[in-house]
Amino acid sequence: MTWDAAARVPADRLPELLREITTVLAWAHAEFGPLRGPVESGGLWDYDLQCERDGQLLQALHYDPDARQLSPLPGRLSGEHVSLTLSLSGSPTFAEAFTEHFGL
Structure with a gap:
């Protein structure tokens, strides 16, 4: 299975988005x-x-x-928008655990 997520946020919301992605990857x-x-x-x-x-x-x-972090960390300029795309793929075993853990 493959899950794709994309988000475009103002720079001031980037830390929140990075935390969400870090949670999934951690x-x-x-x-x-x-x-x-x-x-x-x-x-x-x-x-x-x-x-x-x-x-x-x-x-x-x-x-x-x-380090439990993403690298390189995207820079943030005031007024700028940042887009992040995450594609996550996994075997049936991974998919079952992922959907159960994140309530999908």
Whole structure:
């Protein structure tokens, strides 16, 4: 299964959005971390996270499970909007745990 989420927020709401994404990725790493990789290559789960700021190129973001944060953290300029897209894919085992944990 694959879940896609996209959000475009004003810069002052970015910390809230980053916390939501960090919560999801922290859970996935805690429950299935060592089994991360493309499902078609035998992994149980994987993700792709992209950030786009007004007038800037698309930037890949990564979750650091040891630091429990995303990097690089997107900069925030007053009045700017930031778009984040998260694609999360997983095996049936991952999908069942994910939907149960997050009440989907």
